[in-house]
Amino acid sequence: MTEHELIKxxxxxxxICQRMLFEKHAGKMMGVCLRYAQDNMEAExxxxxxxxxxxxxxxQFKFEGSFEGWVRRIVVNTAIRHLERxxxxxxxxxxxxxNNPQIDPQAFTHLGEDDLxxxxxQLPEGYRMVFNLNVIEGYSHDEIADMxxxxxxxxxxxxxxxxxxxxxxxVQLQKIAV
Numbered sequence: 001m002t003e004h005e006l007i008k009x010x011x012x013x014x015x016i017c018q019r020m021l022f023e024k025h026a027g028k029m030m031g032v033c034l035r036y037a038q039d040n041m042e043a044e045x046x047x048x049x050x051x052x053x054x055x056x057x058x059x060q061f062k063f064e065g066s067f068e069g070w071v072r073r074i075v076v077n078t079a080i081r082h083l084e085r086x087x088x089x090x091x092x093x094x095x096x097x098x099n100n101p102q103i104d105p106q107a108f109t110h111l112g113e114d115d116l117x118x119x120x121x122q123l124p125e126g127y128r129m130v131f132n133l134n135v136i137e138g139y140s141h142d143e144i145a146d147m148x149x150x151x152x153x154x155x156x157x158x159x160x161x162x163x164x165x166x167x168x169x170x171v172q173l174q175k176i177a178v
Contacts, residue, residue, distance in 0.1 A: 029075045035132045036079035050078040127162035
């Protein structure tokens with residue numbers, strides 16, 4: 001069954017098509033949710049809420065552009081709303097250490113994707129949200145500001161601090177590995 005046929009079946013609310021669509025996209029979208037969530041259970045809640053919205057609004061998909069991109073946008077927005085309900089905060093963390101770590105480019109070659117995702121998941125909520133939206137999803141700071149109801153400058157500073165924190169974590173991992 002083609003993706004077009006699958007979407008049409010979901011518009012007609014055919015359970016088999018809904019299941020197939022879920023199975024086709026759930027794995028990749030769970031990865032998106034895990035980047036925003038604190039744990040697997042929270043990510044599963046986000047994913048479930050997102051697919052409820054996907055099936056609820058699938059009639060609004062105009063068959064223009066990527067369906068996966070449309071699904072991803074709903075998943076990201078659902079994750080954001082989920083975190084807003086938890087009263088996500090944008091913390092200011094004291095990072096005025098005299099010696100900001102310089103990253104050896106080789107450090108990144110030893111980090112696997114899972115290691116990097118684990119480091120990202122350990123960032124404070126605001127840092128993690130902005131990092132994911134900007135670096136991974138590709139949203140601009142103005143778009144992030146609109147999505148999160150913050151100033152674009154706040155988005156920029158959260159990203160800078162998230163990167164510094166990740167660099168420090170990578171340096172720490174380097175020291176442990178040596």
